[in-house]
Amino acid sequence: MLRAAEAVGARHIKVGGDFTGGPFEPDHMAEEFYALATDAAVAGTRVVFEPMPFVNVTTPQQAPEFVQKANHPAGKILIDIWHLVRAGVGIASLGDTPGEYIGHIELNDAPMNFEGDIIADTFTGRTFCSGEGEFDVAGFSSMRSRRRASAAPGVWSSWAPHTESCPLTSALLATGCRGPIAATRRVPWFLFAESAAQPPRPR
16 A cells, blocks of 8 residues: 555555454554654554444544644544544534644535445445535534644645445446546535645655
């Protein structure tokens, strides 16, 4: 992955926790995350850790426990609104995560309630950014903007619309992604104004 990221100039690589549900050991994870971020920086990219409700780091409140300990400029936290809502975490709690440790935000939408397996829902239940589901996308975006504003000057951060919904794949290819583009344009304007300033690559 690092070789591929270097070759294509990837902004960052997403990483996650233990899908087998192992223990949360922040000291051990800080050591491993520091080593991974160091390797990423050598390759000219970064790593962002994504808390998910089905791994050993389920919420953005847990992630800083080891990301802060690692304290590497090429290692931050990714927050996906889908994982936040499915973990039962309130949007307002994003305010507890230090802005300087948020490296990437993913926006999508979905119904508040779902039936069946949560892993299956991540691939079939998501819709595009705003107005196509029941998530508080506007509130999430606003909170994210305040967190970003609280970060130290020069701290890198990015955002992107994100979906893994398999039923949408053929439609996206057929329509040239017009649906996601239109949905993304409904997200509050300050995200677009903020995204214009791209941080320098670490190399």
